[in-house]
Amino acid sequence: QKEVEQNSGPLSVPEGAIASLNCTYSDRVSQSFFWYRQYSGKSPELIMSIYSNGDKEDGRFTAQLNKASQYVSLLIRDSQPSDSATYLCAGAISNFGNEKLTFGTGTRLTIIP
Amino acid sequence: DAGITQSPRHKVTETGTPVTLRCHQTENHRYMYWYRQDPGHGLRLIHYSYGVKDTDKGEVSDGYSVSRSKTEDFLLTLESATSSQTSVYFCAISTLAEQPQHFGDGTRLSIL
Numbered sequence: 254q255k256e257v258e259q260n261s262g263p264l265s266v267p268e269g270a271i272a273s274l275n276c277t278y279s280d281r282v283s284q285s286f287f288w289y290r291q292y293s294g295k296s297p298e299l300i301m302s303i304y305s306n307g308d309k310e311d312g313r314f315t316a317q318l319n320k321a322s323q324y325v326s327l328l329i330r331d332s333q334p335s336d337s338a339t340y341l342c343a344g345a346i347s348n349f350g351n352e353k354l355t356f357g358t359g360t361r362l363t364i365i366p
Numbered sequence: 367d368a369g370i371t372q373s374p375r376h377k378v379t380e381t382g383t384p385v386t387l388r389c390h391q392t393e394n395h396r397y398m399y400w401y402r403q404d405p406g407h408g409l410r411l412i413h414y415s416y417g418v419k420d421t422d423k424g425e426v427s428d429g430y431s432v433s434r435s436k437t438e439d440f441l442l443t444l445e446s447a448t449s450s451q452t453s454v455y456f457c458a459i460s461t462l463a464e465q466p467q468h469f470g471d472g473t474r475l476s477i478l
Contacts (some may be wrong), residue, residue: 287466294457296469321413341408345463351416353424354399354461358408 256281257344259357268366272329275344276357279323279334283352285345286318286325288339291359301327328340369393370470372457378476385444387473392438397460398426399467400432402453406465407446409456415440416463447477 256279266272285304289297303309303316306308315328323329325344329336342357371390371426377384390396401424413422413432421432429451431443444451456476459469 286423296472299466301470302466342410351397351414351422353414354409354467355425358406358411 255279255357256346257357258353259340259342259360261358263363264360265278265363265365266293266332267309268332268364270332272332272336272362272364274327274328274329274342275324276344277324279345279346280325281317282344282355283347284320285352286316287318287343288314288316288327288345289324289341289356291341292338305334329362334364334366337362337364343349368457370457370468372455372473373472374473375471376474378388378478379447380478381448382446385474385475385477387442387455387457389442391439391440391459393459393461394437395459396398396437397467398434398462399458400430400440400442401425401456401458402426402451403456403472404453412442412455414454420440449477451475 259276288301290300291297296330300343301316303318309316313330339359339361341359345352369392373388393450398414401409401411408428412430415434427442433441454472456472460467
């Protein structure tokens with residue numbers, strides 16, 4: 254079992270709707286979680302960090318962390334065609350004081366105009 | 367990202383040849399990482415460094431070695447390249463281990 258798991262998609266959402274991306278994680282993953290956006294042929298770009306239980310909002314993006322159920326999600330409101338990309342979920346694994354990130358395989362999101 | 371430079375950006379080489387990829391940062395971040403990205407596998411950690419001359423293995427370290435003699439440079443070496451090492455390689459940096467990582471533009475490596 255991978256430490257961080259994502260539905261690979263593709264996920265298609267109409268423009269203006271809410272896109273919901275989900276990620277589950279194993280017991281090995283600690284309390285730091287990150288969402289990255291990656292356009293085709295480009296490098297991953299950090300869009301959200303979340304460290305504590307609950308919701309964190311930044312513009313059209315909301316990250317949600319539920320430690321009891323071991324999932325983290327990303328909501329994108331008012332989806333735009335420019336949101337079409339692959340979204341990577343990452344969680345930190347503690348390794349003798351040096352944390353490492355482990356990534357999900359990514360969810361490909363397509364916003365349909 | 368202006369603070370991270372990977373070189374070369376593209377490379378084609380033959381099986382059995384040595385290959386070195388370079389990651390250079392201007393941010394003075396302590397942590398540096400090498401990942402490979404392959405379809406269906408996502409990003410996988412090869413090696414990372416938590417300081418000058420301090421390195422550790424990631425989940426896919428076989429066939430790779432690294433060196434970090436200066437804060438700003440982290441080298442990834444394939445001693446004898448194989449076709450299975452054809453991939454896109456990303457370097458990343460972070461200030462602290464628990465802080466988010468920022469990525470370079472990547473190196474597309476093809477081994478024929």
